[in-house]
Amino acid sequence: MSIARAVPENVRQGAVTPLNSLHAWRETWMQSVNDPDAFWLQEAREQIRWMRAPTRGCQGDFYSVQDAPIRWFADGVLNITESCLDRHVETQPDAIALLWEADDERDRRAITYQELLDDVCRLANGLRSLGVKKGDRVVAYMGIVPESVVVMLACARIGAVHSLIFGGFSSDAIESRIHDSGARVVITQDQGRRGGKPIPLKETMDVALQNAPEVAHVIVFERTHAQVPWTAERDISWHALLQDQPTVCAPEPMAAEDPLFLMYTSGSTGKPKGLIHTCGGYATYVGYTHRTVFDARPGDVHMCTADTAWITGHSYTVYGPLLNGVTSVIFEPTPTYPDAGRLWRAVETHRVNVLYTAPTALRTLAAADDRFVLDYDRSSLRILGSVGEPINAEAWNWYYDVVGNGQCTIVDTWWQTETGGICISPIGPATPVKPGCATLPLPTIQPAIVDEQGHAQFGPAEGALCIRAPWPAMARTIHGDHARYYQTYFAPYPGYYFSGDGCRRDSDGYHWVTGRIDDVINVSGHRMGTAEFESALLEVKELTESAVVGYPHATKGQGVCAFLVARPHISISSAFEEKIQRHIRAHIGAHARIDRFEFVSDLPKTRSGKIMRRILRNIAAGKSDFGDVSTLADADVVIHLQAHVQNTGRS
Numbered sequence: 001m002s003i004a005r006a007v008p009e010n011v012r013q014g015a016v017t018p019l020n021s022l023h024a025w026r027e028t029w030m031q032s033v034n035d036p037d038a039f040w041l042q043e044a045r046e047q048i049r050w051m052r053a054p055t056r057g058c059q060g061d062f063y064s065v066q067d068a069p070i071r072w073f074a075d076g077v078l079n080i081t082e083s084c085l086d087r088h089v090e091t092q093p094d095a096i097a098l099l100w101e102a103d104d105e106r107d108r109r110a111i112t113y114q115e116l117l118d119d120v121c122r123l124a125n126g127l128r129s130l131g132v133k134k135g136d137r138v139v140a141y142m143g144i145v146p147e148s149v150v151v152m153l154a155c156a157r158i159g160a161v162h163s164l165i166f167g168g169f170s171s172d173a174i175e176s177r178i179h180d181s182g183a184r185v186v187i188t189q190d191q192g193r194r195g196g197k198p199i200p201l202k203e204t205m206d207v208a209l210q211n212a213p214e215v216a217h218v219i220v221f222e223r224t225h226a227q228v229p230w231t232a233e234r235d236i237s238w239h240a241l242l243q244d245q246p247t248v249c250a251p252e253p254m255a256a257e258d259p260l261f262l263m264y265t266s267g268s269t270g271k272p273k274g275l276i277h278t279c280g281g282y283a284t285y286v287g288y289t290h291r292t293v294f295d296a297r298p299g300d301v302h303m304c305t306a307d308t309a310w311i312t313g314h315s316y317t318v319y320g321p322l323l324n325g326v327t328s329v330i331f332e333p334t335p336t337y338p339d340a341g342r343l344w345r346a347v348e349t350h351r352v353n354v355l356y357t358a359p360t361a362l363r364t365l366a367a368a369d370d371r372f373v374l375d376y377d378r379s380s381l382r383i384l385g386s387v388g389e390p391i392n393a394e395a396w397n398w399y400y401d402v403v404g405n406g407q408c409t410i411v412d413t414w415w416q417t418e419t420g421g422i423c424i425s426p427i428g429p430a431t432p433v434k435p436g437c438a439t440l441p442l443p444t445i446q447p448a449i450v451d452e453q454g455h456a457q458f459g460p461a462e463g464a465l466c467i468r469a470p471w472p473a474m475a476r477t478i479h480g481d482h483a484r485y486y487q488t489y490f491a492p493y494p495g496y497y498f499s500g501d502g503c504r505r506d507s508d509g510y511h512w513v514t515g516r517i518d519d520v521i522n523v524s525g526h527r528m529g530t531a532e533f534e535s536a537l538l539e540v541k542e543l544t545e546s547a548v549v550g551y552p553h554a555t556k557g558q559g560v561c562a563f564l565v566a567r568p569h570i571s572i573s574s575a576f577e578e579k580i581q582r583h584i585r586a587h588i589g590a591h592a593r594i595d596r597f598e599f600v601s602d603l604p605k606t607r608s609g610k611i612m613r614r615i616l617r618n619i620a621a622g623k624s625d626f627g628d629v630s631t632l633a634d635a636d637v638v639i640h641l642q643a644h645v646q647n648t649g650r651s
Contacts, residue, residue, distance in 0.1 A: 019429070019430045022432065032443035033444055036469065039444060041055075043288050047284065048284055050076055050077065051079070062494075069482070072284075073257075079251035080156050080279055080283045084323055085120065086117065093114035095325070098330055099329045100330045101329055102193070103194060103196065116150070118247040128249075129245075130236075132158065135159065136160045136183075137162075138160050138185050138186070139183040139187070140163070141208075142221065143167045143332065145221070148308045151164070157252065158252050159254055163181050163264070164261075165309060167194075167307070168631075168632075176272070178212045182214075184217070185217045187220075188219075189220065190221070190226050191226050194333065202220055218236065219236050256280025257280065259278055263314070265311075265418075276475060283323065285421045285472040286473055287323035287324060292428075293385075293411050294385065294428055295427075300354060303328075303331065303350065303354065304329075315420065316356055329352060331343075340368035347377075348376040353382045353383070354381075356387060358386070359389055360545075360609035360610070360611070366402075381408050382408060384403060384404050384409070386399070386410065390438075393435040409433065410426070411425050412439070418499075423441060424439065425440075426440070436535065437506075438511050438513050441511075445467060446468035446469050448465075448468050449463045450464045456468075462505070462514070464492075465501045467499070468496060470497075474497070501516055502514040513531075516613070530613070533560065536583060537562065537583075541567075542570045543564055543565065544566070547562075549563070549613055559595035561595065563641075564600070572599050577594075580597075604616065604634075604637045605634075626638065
């Protein structure tokens with residue numbers, strides 16, 4: 001095999017996971033796909049605390065999903081909080097469960113497993129006092145604070161379904177989610193903090209609730225103690241509600257297939273999709289993948305920079321680390337506030353062993369002087385993770401060489417809100433890696449590369465990334481719209497789960513995710529992935545960010561439009577554009593050419609850092625209907641981009 005980077009010695013030695021070599025992965029993966037029920041039943045029984053252990057594995061398949069959801073461990077009964085909290089309190093009550101890195105570095109907090117369980121029980125009892133019961137939905141619109149974790153676990157404790165809403169959403173987005181979920185109780189903060197600035201969470205929630213009379217109670221966590229509007233008959237102080245509540249709350253028995261949480265994700269239409277994840281399968285899969293991919297060990301400090309409201313925050317800031325009894329760092333600030341050394345100071349301060357972040361954040365940090373990294377002790381790091389989008393080779397190498405000092409392995413993970421947990425990824429102590437490559441599937445995950453006619457391709461191939469068989473953490477349905485769930489994920493390729501992503505499998509069987517299928521551009525019969533363009537563009541030292549989309553072209557069918565962010569003080573000229581064209585031709589081929597350059601100051605991104613290319617495609621095509629834009633971190637970016645394109649006369 002032509003592998004670029006072997007697993008570093010300090011990662012291989014002393015690994016506690018059974019998958020500590022590529023040979024072990026091969027054996028385990030083959031056993032798991034031959035008998036997935038036996039594999040996951042054993043994992044579920046050994047790693048999860050059950051009130052009644054399951055005897056059934058998977059029921060249903062992708063051919064029958066139109067009529068009934070997939071079911072896992074259907075006869076099992078549990079409460080996930082017993083696996084996340086109670087069993088650890090019995091053995092290590094004073095171990096640190098959460099470390100909060102606040103926006104202001106002076107506000108750090110450490111919370112033990114005992115303290116976290118006490119707070120969870122207080123809020124759970126408080127919610128019950130307001131009439132919240134099993135199956136009710138509770139919406140939370142909060143910042144990145146430990147209390148958001150308390151909300152998730154308190155809801156799970158009493159069997160309520162939590163639905164966290166990203167703290168940057170507009171009031172319209174909140175309102176639509178409240179209506180769709182049917183929530184009668186919501187939780188928010190007076191204010192959030194991000195990059196030194198206050199975020200008016202309560203104010204935004206109040207606007208959303210003007211058209212949501214069904215909400216009976218609003219619990220307000222006092223983060224900044226700022227003066228905020230108050231509706232006496234509706235609003236309740238978090239501290240007042242919890243003050244006299246007991247620290248014991250019996251966990252509600254939950255069937256494995258009962259809903260655990262409802263998470264909304266944007267679709268190509270204006271209506272977000274509310275995906276349902278269930279208790280037993282999610283707990284089993286997320287606990288396993290966290291322990292396996294990140295080589296989780298007793299005493300580890302795991303730091304995921306994702307907002308707790310996103311699926312990455314759910315699975316690998318909250319549930320995964322707590323299921324495995326390690327310490328999870330919750331990171332409130334931006335990685336560059338107040339300077340580009342902030343993330344690395346946190347790594348040094350908390351002696352972080354595992355760092356999991358997004359390629360966009362890495363490229364931003366790499367654009368700063370390396371001294372911001374090198375000034376801080378990173379010797380505690382063992383695993384470096386990447387999530388959210390394909391990582392280009394330049395950022396990967398910077399992550400490996402500068403951040404990890406060549407001593408850490410990088411796990412470039414592929415998964416989605418819909419999958420619940422990581423599906424394709426290197427395994428920390430086992431997998432030889434290639435820069436920018438998601439590599440190999442996790443046990444029981446069977447990726448398929450499917451062509452436009454729906455035929456699975458074998459050997460080296462490129463096409464739509466699908467999955468052949470169910471896995472425990474997959475979303476079971478879209479809330480209130482199972483028909484849309486089927487049409488979106490299973491109708492395009494019968495018998496497969498369709499991810500919406502494209503993928504290339506190389507001669508070593510490694511998987512290279514190329515981006516969304518609709519991010520493949522067909523120029524004069526040449527099909528080119530936008531990720532390939534973007535990776536090449538980011539090797540141009542004068543550029544810091546790139547996003548490439550297709551747009552209608554009178555001659556070629558589709559043209560290539562590049563939205564580029566240049567470093568400060570770079571002179572934009574035809575000579576500079578020609579330099580970029582030469583670089584693209586050298587790295588992709590003579591057929592690859594950028595038809596339109598759009599040099600801009602910023603790109604439309606979600607708060608987690610993912611670029612919303614759907615918006616850029618519409619701007620490039622001169623369209624003004626952008627679908628759901630509620631996940632944007634800064635909606636003004638769209639206005640500026642439209643004005644820029646109009647001023648250049650290209651819309």
